[in-house]
Amino acid sequence: MGTAMTTLSLRHLQRILREQGPAGSISISAEIGASGVGEMRVPFIMRVFYLMKPEDIHALLVQHNDEAGKVELIARIARTTFGNGILFSNGAMWKRQRKLMQPVFHHAHVKAYGERMVNIAKQHIAQWKPNNVLDLANEMHAITLRIVVDTLFSGDATGEIDEIREAIHDIGAGFSAQAQSVFLALMPDWFPAPALRQKNRGAKKFNRILERLIAERRKLGEANSPQDLLTSLMFTKDSDTGETMSNEQLRGELLTLYVAGHETTANLLAWSLHFISKYPEVAQKLLVEVDLLEGKPPTTEDLARLPYSKMILQETLRMRPPVWFMQRQSAVPLTINGRSYPKNAMFFILVYANHHNPAVFTEPNIFRPERWANDAEKNLPKGAYTPFSTGARICIGNGFAMMEAQLLLTLIMQRFQITLLDEAQIPKGTPITLSFAKPVRMQISPINA
């Protein structure tokens, strides 16, 4: 069934990604053509498939979720720092953690963080002075970082924010060195390579801070502990077994939420501001909407009457999905839309290419928030739009991220006029999340100042 599969060589693929970065997924998609599935052969190791058609993506992530989990090698590298954290685990372990954590991310629960998010952002942007020239990505990172630390640990860790950032940097550096070298990936963590030492050093530092916070909360008990994700996660009981998470599991999940929860949202905001400054008619419409707030900071209650800001975010997530590719590995042979795949096949889901599919999105390279009007997302073909993935493993922080981004975007636009002094460019290579290639400077002037 279907058209023959196109085979691409590793060298060719590497060249495309080296030269074009995530945007190269469109070139890969074009070369693969009508079949929508490309194969890359890595002799004697594994078979790698590239998926970019909505129906294949949907089938893999929704129907075959139990049979195609996270990639084992990556899970192994992650295990020493993230424990069996939800982001990388599979099977029964993942199911248990997801069930425990899901209630913590329910809409009503997440809504309670809205006011804190706005207050933190207000404090941060209060430091912006007329005609300041600032680094757009850095500013967005600084705000979303403070928000994630506050929602995870309340004020308890604010004194340690630099230490946490350093620890995460070390973990991240070691992790990406392993992701880029098969040799390092296969080494145990005690192997005396500088990258692994750096990763261990970071993990130790992070664990030390967390152990202290966890011990303090255990002493205080649930009723007296601050209301934040740490307290929620610590005291949540499995509805069947009544068990709570162990300290080790908690540490892994807190690190996971920290990592998964701020860089992605910062990228979304930074790219949104890039598009807003590039498309004046979009900026104009947004300003009219923001005026509805009458100068008051946005609240979660306001969000429903600020639909255009949400459409801008949806369109940014389409054109610059922070998670621009996803990976899976088959635990058994699979048949997807009539094609057979062997056991242990590796799948690359090209989210970026999927979101630029002209059969689904007319003029896919044009930034047009209006395409999301009238709940258009609900009428798209299944699997066509997956910035937060789909199926059982859909981003657990989806609602949290959208709420945060909408609050921050409207707050910033209400208070500042932003002029970008550089063109934002997509990074080359294979960044884990879709950031900027080079710093983008923004000049800010307060509105009504």
Ligand code: HEM
């Ligand atoms: C714009 C912001 C965000 C984007 C685009 C995003 C995107 C994604 C995507 C695509 C996945 C699935 C990855 C895969 O299955 O391979 C994912 C998973 C996840 N995300 Fe997000 N995310 C965002 C924000 C957040 C936030 C704010 C949090 C937490 C506070 C969070 C926590 C998680 C977790 C824990 C998972 C793993 C879920 C599981 O495997 O069951 N994310 N995210």
